[in-house]
Amino acid sequence: MEWMRETAAGDWIRDRLDASTATGAHVPGGFEAYARVFHPVFRERPVGAQWPEPGDEDAWERFAAAGHEIDTESVTWRQAADALGSRFDALDSWGSLSAVPGHDDVRDGAGWRYQDPDEGTLDPGVLTAVARVLIAHTETPDDGFAAVWDGWGGLVGARAAPSGVSAVYSESGIPEHHAVLRASFKDAFNAPLRKAGWRPGVLSDEISRGPRFDLPTRSHVLFRAAPTAWADDGWPETVPWNEPDAPWLHSPSLIWPDDRAWVVVTEVDADSTIVGGTAALIRALEAADGVEASEVPEGAGLE
Incomplete structure (x- = not known):
């Protein structure tokens, strides 16, 4: 490559x-x-137990101390919709599909708890x-x-500006990049004892x-x-x-x-x-x- x-x-x-x-x-x-x-949906559920209710800190502490085994798997949006009792449509957002009344997090009747798909x-x-x-x-x-x-x-590597803000150093013509650099230079003028440095990237x-x-x-x-x-x-x-x-x-x-x-x-x-x-x-x-x-x-x- x-x-x-x-x-x-x-x-x-x-x-x-x-x-x-x-x-x-x-x-x-x-x-x-x-x-x-x-993008696949990740879900998990405890073996032989149930998730504590959201916000119940004591129950969550007891749950963590018990060391339950957790089953995990990836499923499709259609599988998630079926499990959650939702209608699946190709144009739906995950938020509309996964809306479950009465829960702060997304769970189905079989005890699975769902995470949002990767963005x-x-x-x-x-x-x-x-x-x-x-x-x-x-x-x-x-x-x-x-x-x-x-x-x-x-x-990518970045110039650590004197203000503490990381400014991407490239030949990009995007105005936002120039705005960050201008702000960095202004701050360097106001605080001359602070030096910019280069932070390497992957x-x-x-x-x-x-x-x-x-x-x-x-x-x-x-x-x-x-x-x-x-x-x-x-x-x-x-x-x-x-x-x-x-x-x-x-x-x-x-x-x-x-x-x-x-x-x-x-x-x-x-x-x-x-x-x-x-x-x-x-x-x-x-x-x-x-x-x-x-x-x-x-x-x-x-x-």
């Missing part, structure tokens, strides 16, 4: 964004069809399953690109200081990456932003092949991923094992 200093390969995405809809602001338009890929990242195994479908729907499965949002904590200093692939609302680090790479179960160990001791791994924010036959967009604040492509691709995703996907209209799916 090769870092791209030249970012023009992504210009077509910027040209096809439409800020008039929540999804269109992040997902390029013009594809024949779109699918929403739902901004697609489960590695699900991405692999999606990619195995994608590579059959492009003429360039060995040539493509991937971009990762540069705002993930610690991903990615190299060269990448951290280099150009970004900028979209209207996000700034990304762009890599040349074969679509087939994501179809390999071992992709998490091969990406440049892999941090071996970290408890998480971020999936790419965008993936597309050289022929632009499709695009995968995982928006930072979204609990699902949008795929744009041909109608045949979307039907294949809906039928794929290990993937929960539903067709959605263009400009929908992230509300």
Whole structure:
């Protein structure tokens, strides 16, 4: 996977964004069809016991001291909806689907307690399953690109400003970046004895200081990456932003092949991923094992 200093390969995405809809602001338009890929839902329940009621601190202390075994599993949104007695719709938010009267947290009648789906990242195994479908729907499965949002904590190096604020040092043209830098310089003038320093990130200093692939609302680090790479179960160990001791791994924010036959967009604040492509691709995703996907209209799916 090769870092791209030249970012023009992504210009077509910027040209096809439409800020008039929540999804269109992040997902390029013009594809024949779109699918929403739902991020898995994690749930847990104690073996041979019940969760204490929310807010009952004494009960929670006794529960913790008892050392109960906890069952855990990942389920689909449809499975969660069935268990919670909710109606599943491809355009629903997790919040509307998981609203359970009388509870501060989300539980079903069988004792499972639910966590919100991950936002901004697609489960590695699900991405692999999606990619195995994608590579059959492009003429360039060995040539493509991937971009990762540069705002993930610690991903890129940053200049620790005299004010104590971390200012990203890059050649980005995003006005917010310049505003932070201007504020940092002003504070340095007012407090000359405080020195700025450089804090390295997971990615190299060269990448951290280099150009970004900028979209209207996000700034990304762009890599040349074969679509087939994501179809390999071992992709998490091969990406440049892999941090071996970290408890998480971020999936790419965008993936597309050289022929632009499709695009995968995982928006930072979204609990699902949008795929744009041909109608045949979307039907294949809906039928794929290990993937929960539903067709959605263009400009929908992230509300």
